[in-house]
């Protein structure tokens with residue numbers, strides 16, 4: 381690792397947790413941190429271009445394990461493509477050799493770095509083995525992987541799930557603990573994959589181990605209706621009651637009552653509108669959630685469904701939010717950029733700040749706003765959301781380590 385990989389003069393920095401662009405007379409990175417930051421006045425507009433430095437992003441919902449199968453589920457339903465035990469994803473993952481799979485995951489983590497991502501929260505299939513594989517790729521690339529493992533195989537039969545009485549046996553608890561020894565937390569596809577008793581057991585084990593808990597909820601109407609049919613309660617209310625998740629993923633079909641619940645519990649909700657759209661699902665209620673007290677984050681979901689490129693996700697999310705708001709004024713572009721940056725600090729604490737200030741870890745991205753499509757931007761933050769492409773990323777640093785450097789960039 382270079383001790384001093386970056387020193388810039390007269391750039392623009394997207395500064396602080398509110399992500400306000402400022403002139404920056406001098407920026408110096410040293411020993412993994414922002415050693416010096418001479419801040420100038422705020423600036424919204426560029427006249428002759430500049431290098432723009434923004435926080436390195438966090439992708440709060442990935443499945444990098446299936447990034448080796450781009451567009452593989454085209455023409456399949458959500459259930460045919462992604463559900464256990466026989467969905468396309470699980471059948472294909474079982475065919476990957478360890479060496480091939482590791483190479484693919486590593487290459488896609490590098491792609492995330494070149495699109496401005498320094499950290500991701502991954503919902504990793506394949507039990508202990510799957511979590512170990514991603515850990516290796518993360519260490520090889522320097523992209524920080526927060527790994528949420530799941531059981532290799534579902535621990536209950538369909539009949540047991542319908543009765544909703546069974547508890548996890550000793551074998552399943554041992555597997556859970558083995559997963560948590562490698563991973564940063566636990567996830568499962570849906571609340572309908574386990575019994576109420578099992579969710580309470582998993583909450584207790586993860587809490588004891590001080591690990592993260594996440595769950596996909598309300599991705600489509602079936603999540604809620606199946607949960608209601610078996611347990612008498614929808615999947616979101618069960619999750620909040622039995623499992624107390626740190627992260628709820630999707631909320632695609634959340635109704636007013638469910639949005640109020642997410643708000644009341646100040647839940648970290650990860651939105652993935654491109655994935656929802658790609659599966660023919662409704663778009664999540666982004667505008668309504670933004671007007672609630674839920675804390676919103678952004679993800680790209682399955683690698684086989686979407687490229688893990690947050691720049692594309694930000695563009696789509698911003699425009700969907702504007703359309704839902706129903707005017708051209710809302711939301712503030714900075715509030716959308718926070719989904720992929722500073723909003724995550726509440727969840728990830730010192731692992732990831734998502735904003736830039738002197739003394740903080742140097743998780744940052746250098747963008748080339750000297751290019752013709754960017755150099756006269758009338759609104760820098762809006763242009764980050766809507767016009768920056770992977771080609772405009774000159775450098776990505778994760779805690780000062782060079783995760784990506786464009787061949788055309790020297791500093």
Ligand SMILES: [Zn+2]
Nearest residue numbers: 443503596681
């Ligand atoms: Zn997922």
